[in-house]
Amino acid sequence: MNVIAEVGITGPDLALAPTIEAVPSAAIQVVPQSGTDAETGMFFFLVETDNEGFDAFDAALADDHTVDEWLLVSESETARIYRICHTSEAKVLAPKTAEVGGLMLEATSEPRGWSVRLQLPDRAALTDIWEYCKDEGITFELRQLYRQDDWTIGGVTGLTDAQKVALTTAYERGYFSEPRETSLEELAAELGISPTAVGGRIRRGTERLVESTLHEE
Structure with missing residues (x-):
């Protein structure tokens, strides 16, 4: 172990x-x-x-x-x-x-x-x-x-920890709500990175989620 x-x-x-x-x-x-x-x-x-x-x-x-x-x-x-x-x-x-x-x-x-x-x-x-x-x-x-118990290289979803944090924070703050309850700038201030970086993590994280859970080869 x-x-x-x-x-x-x-x-x-x-x-x-x-x-x-x-x-x-x-x-x-x-x-x-x-x-x-x-x-x-x-x-x-x-x-x-x-x-x-x-x-x-x-x-x-x-x-x-x-x-x-x-x-x-x-x-x-x-x-x-x-x-x-x-x-x-x-x-x-x-x-x-x-x-x-x-x-x-x-x-x-x-x-x-x-x-x-x-x-x-x-x-x-x-x-x-x-x-x-x-x-x-x-x-x-x-x-x-x-x-x-086992050695692993990545989780089931393939998300990095940074992507998990960005996606979870965006969800909890209502970024995916309609209308949106927060902005990339507000998320960036909370996470301590630039709005561009937050947007990139959300975009790539969403892509990995779709690829690992919805997309069929």
Whole structure:
């Protein structure tokens, strides 16, 4: 039996922490399907914001001491995929998670750092990660811990946690009501991201729900 840990991590040398702080309107997520290489420090990130936000994000990357080099891989009006190689001083949790036999199921940016969901073989592995964070000067906040019988890569619906939060919040605030009882701007203020990012999460989350529950191959 393994455990699922939902954790908040912060720290000045945490990967992309300076960029996250400089551009709070940008919603950043590690692309889970991409491979990671502990030797090169190269990762892929999905970034959601508006056009002005992307200009600020690119400028912040250039000043970020945790970023060695970056490449824009793909882009749309509201989302971009970046390939980022971290510097040697950047603190990254993914390699340590793999070292203890775990998976990083999801990592999304917060105002001061990252919210991550880890799938680990046991509590001892979680303790190892906590000790690693302590040694590296990373603030570690365990928010939820529960057991799970089987190893999984995604839920039944295939939604990310960020999409679940966006859709649930939109539903609870009456975004889907007729007439609407809230706006993207109000949802964005509550979630702490840009209206463009909220709209993207709702759109992609709805697409995944339809694909996983209604669409037949």
